[in-house]
Amino acid sequence: MTTPHDPLDLGALAAGVTLPDDQARARARVRLDLLAKPTGALGRLEELSVWLAGVQGRCPPQAVAHARVVVFAGDHGVAGSGVSAYPPEVTAQMVRTFVAGGAAVNVLARTLGASVRVLDLGVDADLADLPPAVTAHKVRRGSGDIADGPALTRAEAEQAFRAGVAVADEEVDSGADLLVPGDMGIGNTTVAAALVAVLSTAEVVDVIGRGTGIDDRAWMVKCAAVRDAARRGRAVRADPIALLAEVGGADVAAMSGFLLQAAARRTPVLLDGVVSGAAALVAHRIAYRAREWWLAGHRSTEPAHRVALERLQLEPVVDLGLRLGEGTGALMALPVLRAAGALLAEMATLDEAGVSNRA
Helix, strand or coil, rough: CCCCCCCHHHHHHHCCCCCCHHHHHHHHHHHHEEEEECCCCCHHHHHHHHHHHHHCCEEEEEECCCEEEEEEEEEEEHHHHCCCCCCCCCHHHHHHHHCCCCCCCHHHHHHHHCCCEEEEEECCCCCCCHEEEECCCCCCEEECCCCCCCCHHHHHHHHHHHHHHHHCCCCCCCHCEEEEEEECCHHHHHHHHHHHHHHHHHHHHCCCCCCCCCCCCHHHHHHHHHHHHHHHCCCCCCCCHHHHHHCHHHHHHHHHHHHHHHHHHHEEEEEEEEEHHHHHHHHHHCCHHHHHEECCCEEEHHHHHHHHHHHHHCCEEEECCCCCCCCHHHHHHHHHHHHHHHHHHHHCHHHHHHHCCCC
16 A cells, blocks of 8 residues: 555556456356356346455355445536536535535435445635544645646645545455445536546537536536636646546545445445546546446436447446435445345255256
């Protein structure tokens, strides 16, 4: 494990990412064919059960018992340009709501037996009155306006990325068996769209969505911001840390490190919406094997999310028209994943059920 004083060696981090257990996946496929059902009758659930067996390295898989949502919060200077339907102050207000347990992600997590951790990486507010763990990894108050210049210095981008790596280690070491990256930050869909535009080579107009429900004027402002940011970002596309510094933000940089290290720690991840999709593209550029440890929890209504999932070759588990962030869409996929694993683990085989096989 690196320390803050060591050079950030992305190659070494990437080398730590291995593939899921192929033997466990093979055993899962064999078991599926023996279960009391026609071959392939459980559709996508069969594919999900094989994935779960592979990332757990065992067949049948265990039930996911310790799912953990980590919400990465940060403000973005571009929000001051009017790219959101809400003012930047909402970020800090929502962080307090997460801590109090009143946000949508808290409700869903309680319902599904998951837990929520919220981190202030770059909220433009003094949150020192909250529990120290919330601000322990704070990089700065607000990231720069990507429409005009860099979001972070390179040192800040490295600091945020390292924080994400450290948080993944903390969660795995504390017993998490599945991770969900959540996001909170006014303006973060603009940042995500810029990263997706750079890393997918998509046209800017094809990645710009309505975010929090913006009108046509705000959408045009958002297009201009993403266009200018993506132009600068393409010049540093080969350097993920430089890219995060130029058009990312402290929260997205931390999430990128988090996703990479989760894969290195052989821990499955349910991706959420467009922000986690953008962070996943960055982490995937560092270690292409990392995506094998990720499952797309849902499909956001944001166009950039569709582009990111296509680039990552990930098919979402659910599509409920969500665009809230926080980790909510990913959590809605958790019951489906649990059901898939339970079917593989608990369903009777043809022989056990006394059912005749096909002629």
